[in-house]
Amino acid sequence: MTFKELHLINNIQQALEEEGYKTPTPIQQQAIPEILAEHDLVACAQTGTGKTAAFAIPVIQLIHKIVGSAKKVKRIRTLVITPTRELAIQIGESFNTYGKYTHIKTLVIFGGVNQVPQVNELKEGVDVLIATPGRLLDLYKQGFIDLNHMHQLILDEADQMLDMGFINDVKKIIKLTPENRQTLLFSATMPLAIRELADTFLKKPKYVSVAPISSTAEKVSQKVYFVDKTEKRNLLYHLLTEEKIKNVLVFTRTKHGADNIVKALHKKGIEAGAIHGDKSQNSRQRILESFKNQEIPVLIATDIAARGIDIESLPFVINFDIPNISETYVHRIGRTGRAGNSGLAISFCGKDEKGYWNDIEKLIRIKVKIVENHPFPWKEEEEKKEGTKTDYRNKNKSKSGNKNNTSRKSDASKKNKKRWY
Structure with missing residues (x-):
């Protein structure tokens, strides 16, 4: 399969060709058609499988139909929630790369920096907002974010947001979004809490899974x-x-x-x-x-x-x-x-x-x-040899009827139990 077979618009095809993209990865082959069909989706895919493109490419196509020309009023059509600043920046770069021949405007917001530049861009209007949970809720409370016109909600690295304690913030954010949204949940693993989240907030979702987390890249x-x-x-x-x-x-x-x-x-x-x-x-x-x-x-x-x-x-x-x-x-x-x-x-x-x-x-x-031949190995062999000598010595003393044999043997036993082999 090629990207041309995924029925993508020419604006996106041109951007992908310039990036050297020809064949979609397995997660892209499975996820892109489901997203273009506007289904809710739960996707299990580990890092390095091309999952960012798997949701960015079809979402750009969907909102391009809505945004149209550059004269269209900019409102938040897509919200992407992700756990870290670095990942948010990376996703933002992907949206800009795949959507560079569209009029879609993307903004990335996160904490730890002055909010003023972010607020100024929000006031000018954006189509795609990529955010970490804390900064999003903070600016929403201040009245700088309007989610009433949103079409897609994307939760990326959902399992990591769970591990980092963001799950309650995510639930708050979901409640702020329109009920008729399309929801996409991407996660490397599917722990029970993530499955429960999917069952609660997604409507008849499609499920796709590739390269399970237990697998490591062949190369x-x-x-x-x-x-x-x-x-x-x-x-x-x-x-x-x-x-x-x-x-x-x-x-x-x-x-x-x-x-x-x-x-x-x-x-x-x-x-x-x-x-x-x-x-x-x-x-x-x-x-x-x-x-x-x-x-x-x-x-x-x-x-x-x-x-x-x-x-x-x-x-x-x-x-x-x-x-x-x-x-x-x-x-x-x-x-x-x-x-x-x-x-x-x-x-x-x-x-x-x-x-x-x-x-x-x-x-x-x-x-x-x-790798056994290196300068700093465990000192395991020396300890084993010492233990062998001790046992042999105790054995000889047992034959000679040593009265202290029992207590010494017990001490040696305790010592060996403390060792790690």
């Missing part, structure tokens, strides 16, 4: 290093210098951890930047642009801040910390191997994270290759 190679927790920074430095890895996105669990890694790399003479929730929006965008332009070789990010990072030629992802939610691993490594390119995902697993790693391998149903 992404995976490796794991079992490394002592205290040696993770040294291992990262080793890979960056000895293995010549660059243009790498490194995931950490905490904002504090991200900043500390950047400081450690700077001391070693390696340029790096961090993006996380404590950084200002301008700072995050500046660092992200520097990374995209390969001005800095290493970007450290938390999971929330990394939502919306879309770099087609990103060759490496490193999980500095193993995520405690298995699905997050798939999201992370999906940042590489995009747009048909190959990629490598590397994970640093400490002893305290082995349980998380076991859960990840169960989810993805792959036994990831273990």
